Amino acid sequence: MITRFLIQGMDKRGLVFLCLIAAIAVLVPLANLLLPPGSLFHVPTSTMSLWGKYLCYALLAISLDLVWGYCGILSLGHGAFFALGGYAMGMYLMRQIGSRGTYGNPILPDFMVFLNWSELPWYWYGFSSFPFAMLMVLAVPGLLAFVFGWFAFRSRVTGVYLSIITQALTYALLLAFFRNDMGFGGNNGLTDFKDILGFNVQAQTTRAALFAMTCIMLIAGFLIARGIVVSKLGKVVIAIRDAESRTRFLGYRVDRFKLFVFTVSACMAGVAGALYVPQVGIINPSEFAPANSIETVIWVAVGGRGTLVGAALGAVVVNYAKTVFTSGFMAPYWLFALGALFVLVTLFMPKGILGTAQDWWSKRRKPEPVATAEPAPAE
Amino acid sequence: MSTALMSTSTPTLTSSLLYLDGVSVSFDGFKAIRGLSLVIAPGEMRAIIGPNGAGKTTMMDIITGKTRPDAGTVMFGGSVDLTRLDEAAIANLGIGRKFQKPTVFDFHTIEDNILLALKSKRTVRRTLFWKTANADQKRIDHILGVIKLGDARARLAGSLSHGQKQWLEIGMLLAQDPKLLLVDEPAAGMTDGETAETAVLLKEIARDHSVIVVEHDMGFIRELGVKVTVLHEGSVLAEGPLDQVSANERVVEVYLGR
Numbered sequence: 001m002i003t004r005f006l007i008q009g010m011d012k013r014g015l016v017f018l019c020l021i022a023a024i025a026v027l028v029p030l031a032n033l034l035l036p037p038g039s040l041f042h043v044p045t046s047t048m049s050l051w052g053k054y055l056c057y058a059l060l061a062i063s064l065d066l067v068w069g070y071c072g073i074l075s076l077g078h079g080a081f082f083a084l085g086g087y088a089m090g091m092y093l094m095r096q097i098g099s100r101g102t103y104g105n106p107i108l109p110d111f112m113v114f115l116n117w118s119e120l121p122w123y124w125y126g127f128s129s130f131p132f133a134m135l136m137v138l139a140v141p142g143l144l145a146f147v148f149g150w151f152a153f154r155s156r157v158t159g160v161y162l163s164i165i166t167q168a169l170t171y172a173l174l175l176a177f178f179r180n181d182m183g184f185g186g187n188n189g190l191t192d193f194k195d196i197l198g199f200n201v202q203a204q205t206t207r208a209a210l211f212a213m214t215c216i217m218l219i220a221g222f223l224i225a226r227g228i229v230v231s232k233l234g235k236v237v238i239a240i241r242d243a244e245s246r247t248r249f250l251g252y253r254v255d256r257f258k259l260f261v262f263t264v265s266a267c268m269a270g271v272a273g274a275l276y277v278p279q280v281g282i283i284n285p286s287e288f289a290p291a292n293s294i295e296t297v298i299w300v301a302v303g304g305r306g307t308l309v310g311a312a313l314g315a316v317v318v319n320y321a322k323t324v325f326t327s328g329f330m331a332p333y334w335l336f337a338l339g340a341l342f343v344l345v346t347l348f349m350p351k352g353i354l355g356t357a358q359d360w361w362s363k364r365r366k367p368e369p370v371a372t373a374e375p376a377p378a379e
Numbered sequence: 380m381s382t383a384l385m386s387t388s389t390p391t392l393t394s395s396l397l398y399l400d401g402v403s404v405s406f407d408g409f410k411a412i413r414g415l416s417l418v419i420a421p422g423e424m425r426a427i428i429g430p431n432g433a434g435k436t437t438m439m440d441i442i443t444g445k446t447r448p449d450a451g452t453v454m455f456g457g458s459v460d461l462t463r464l465d466e467a468a469i470a471n472l473g474i475g476r477k478f479q480k481p482t483v484f485d486f487h488t489i490e491d492n493i494l495l496a497l498k499s500k501r502t503v504r505r506t507l508f509w510k511t512a513n514a515d516q517k518r519i520d521h522i523l524g525v526i527k528l529g530d531a532r533a534r535l536a537g538s539l540s541h542g543q544k545q546w547l548e549i550g551m552l553l554a555q556d557p558k559l560l561l562v563d564e565p566a567a568g569m570t571d572g573e574t575a576e577t578a579v580l581l582k583e584i585a586r587d588h589s590v591i592v593v594e595h596d597m598g599f600i601r602e603l604g605v606k607v608t609v610l611h612e613g614s615v616l617a618e619g620p621l622d623q624v625s626a627n628e629r630v631v632e633v634y635l636g637r
Contacts, residue, residue, distance in 0.1 A: 005508065232509035235491055239484045246482045249443060250555065251470030251501045260503045 006223045009230050017309045018219060025215030029208035045204050049279050052211040054316045056276040059221045061299045061315035062308055063268035066225045069306030071261050072241030076293050077166030078269050080173050081141035083287035085270025088140055090190035090283040091124060092133030097194050111185045121183045130197055137274040138267045145266030153255035167290050174288035189284025201278050214275045221268050225308055237261055298342045304352025313354060394457060396421045396559055396589050402441060402451030411437040413613040424585035426600045427593045429610035430633060435593045439561050443476050444469040471501065475557035479564045481544035485537030489528050489547060492536050493519050496551035526550035542573045549580060559589045566599045578602040
């Protein structure tokens, strides 16, 4: 049943995406590990880690597309779920440091010693266990999304009001995590990681493995999101996006469907955050910054809302552009470029890169309109 | 759904399918409905007319749970208090509604529109792992035939004409298989030919469903040939066959004579 759920009605676009990511998952680590640094096809470790980061963002973008593109919930706080997943992973990595920290305390992370704390706070218990930490990567964002969504969707908070509340949610978490007495390292966050599952985080092989793992999780996230959107539940969710009260009068409990996709999406964002942290080596409260969540929305809009593949594409394209832009003389203008990009895409490519390309492609292939394919309604 | 039924169940009080008594509702001081009473028998088709602002749509909102009345009784099937249920629960009890402005899912195909309306368990889990059974597919095909959209099944509903959307929405009501259908201005914006066909379709539906039709078009109501209720300023002004109602002086004064 699970397999049928994951591959039902797989289309060409999805297959191309899956093959591409699978190929990257195998070839990039091999090109990094096996080829000599002088080779034309050698991939430096730093490049691999950078692309690993992009792929984490791609997973985050897919999770946002699931709620925004398909269910019409414009979450401006998805970065919060990403950061929470990241913190769960960061806490595991902190506990792995053991007595190798600056203060050599076998139990307490450095920042707790520095704050003169005498024992580990209760919410840090269990994070020395990898399975427990991975459970928390899913459970913490999922639970927050569930509780938040339960209240918001039951009270029928929609549209811009919901967007503002999600933005407030991530801002509130930003402020909370900045506080030292929260016990998450204050504004420095969690860093100075040593091991993951006994392997050195800095080692080239570990980085290659993390990259491959990111690809695998991106594939898994894509398959789950796709399974959801092509199922009948996906049709209900699109119906909610387009005509919420009509869906309600058909007998669907709209709040429960929204809650389901919102929670699944938050868990997915948490996984993306958890993969992100060991690859960049730090997690701090700035990940909760409202601007991050808004940037995620831009990736999805640029790539193509409601396409999943487009969201991933948008995340990679925009972040690649960001890397290029911010490392040159144009660095001070990046935010202007990003803003302009959003405005231009909204005005001239409302369907994003993928949607526009698809329209262009189908127009080229079918110059004469077929009797059954009348133009879609103007929007 | 069964729990919703049980929690609001009381011994059967009336043999009618729908029973409204002394229902009132006001918005910001404006009394949209005042002391409205209406009884629909099982299997009955009833036409409701009234000038703009008579409370026709508000009445439908109350029956379908969109609006809560300030006072009065709304009972379904003789024992279920509709004022205590929400839209989804009421829809699952078997009350379907067609809106004045045709509301279909523009970005779904016609077939998917019917599939979404098809009577089935509406839980998250059931829809996530849904597989269209042969019987369901047959039922969808049958409904597509009835509303004459079988050949267009793969088209997006957004590409349909106004009249076709009205029909698709009626088809969605059929797919829901409700005990009671509330139909708000089904002939609005239709050509004469389409209007006549719609009347035939509704009469066919009324054979095994109870139907309430709100309509302005007198010719359409005459074609339906059913009992008529005239609403005025939120309460019932007259009730009876169309000829008798249209001969009523007050009715002529507030509505027909203008």
